[in-house]
Amino acid sequence: MTQKRINRAAFEPAYLQLINILREQISKGLFRAGDCLPSESQLCKTYKVSPMTVRRAINALIEQGAVSTVQGRGTFVRPLQLSTAVFGLDQFQRLFTEGADTKVKILEVGIISADAESAQKLRQPEGTRIILIRRLIARGEEPLIYHREYLVYDSGRPVVEAEMEVASLHGLFAGGEAATIKWGQLSISTEELTEEAAGLLKAEIGKPAFHLEHLFYDFDEQPVSWGGFICRGDMFKFNAIVGFVESGVNLRRGKTASL
């Protein structure tokens, strides 16, 4: 086995090279699940790097889920676990970033009286005036997503501004400024298309759809927006990868979770 070495002249920093060397060795089967990696001091000598650099590489592998450590015993390769899979909203984001033929059509903006459910979600008394926005997101002529959103009505802030700031879909997905929102809860469930949604999405009533529900809070921990994206089930899919893929790992954050 030809021992790989750290190339100090390379653009790639030493800790990254070490991460990829170790990942490759695991990936090649040199170390299998349950096996013990060389000790950190051993790695220092082998690759001629300082303890801190080795530690950094090991920490990254731990975060990736590739290995786990036990103090006083060693570093062990973890077996593959489905529960470490992470599914993202990449497909949604791509809709708004790539291919500019994605159109967001505002179907309705208005002030309505909060029903029991929206009042509870937004922590407002039932019957309070709240804002309702309904949108249809299409790619080309094909409607893909129906979005319904309920916003707290703040008399100090005009509806248009609220719509621009809080509810700009492009911003939320592609990285605009949702500076008023501190955090949010998301959930994905599956539902049958209602008559309303089916009509808008040009699909059959009762067909399965993804429902991405969201509830956003501001910096005062008050709900400001509640709503959901109804997505045609035949047009969306959530993907993930577990385990050790061949290609080297770069600096992007861990959508490719391991083990």
Next chain:
Amino acid sequence: MTQKRINRAAFEPAYLQLINILREQISKGLFRAGDCLPSESQLCKTYKVSPMTVRRAINALIEQGAVSTVQGRGTFVRPLQLSTAVFGLDQFQRLFTEGADTKVKILEVGIISADAESAQKLRQPEGTRIILIRRLIARGEEPLIYHREYLVYDSGRPVVEAEMEVASLHGLFAGGEAATIKWGQLSISTEELTEEAAGLLKAEIGKPAFHLEHLFYDFDEQPVSWGGFICRGDMFKFNAIVGFVESGVNLRRGKTASL
């Protein structure tokens, strides 16, 4: 503003304390999206820690998606982005770890002739003998998931062993030994319940269901298992949180992604 300090006597290491201090300051609104954090050398002085410790904290915040850095300019608080949400299979895992009343019932184990689709997925000629395993996963008396899995038939390895090793569901979810599997692709789609699935899951035909499809590869990059979990749509939900939640962040890996 009373400046928080690092407590050297505490169990919590300095870099973790610093992470939580910075997260709290962002969470409290001291730094808003787009704002510039104090420089690293400034943080060194303020909290009386070495550059490496500050760097480690900042790196963690970057991985969490909370901030981003620009060389020569500074560290900036990132706005909330939906696309950073990560959905996991925690609910599946819980099914197999918590509450031992989860039962996996083997409905069928047999050798069949590969049809076009399974042959293609497993990279075998059509008509090859492959293993089919059908399972029903129930909590108490309530059937929740119907699992169908196609395995490459290896004459050197008896079916029982293949089933134990490769396909032990508990292992895959809870962390057993799937040492023969190197990596896998997963995808979640939504489908209507077929007559077969509906019957097994005691649900209505045509009702929406989640379909978690999996394709596993061994260390030779050959497919070994293809299959899918059909999950009653009314029993499952995938959750995620984006942005800055109040509670302190601990060492667990980042299911709670930020930004």
Next chain:
DNA sequence: AAGTGGTCTAGACCACTAT
């Protein structure tokens, strides 16, 4: 030139596990 992020060193010290 001064300030920023980014990497790295060569040790130190501690807690834990094995023997």
Next chain:
DNA sequence: TAGTGGTCTAGACCACTTT
């Protein structure tokens, strides 16, 4: 006791951006 992981220091050097 010796070896392991885990944290931390006090600087060094580099690349970059701003003034």
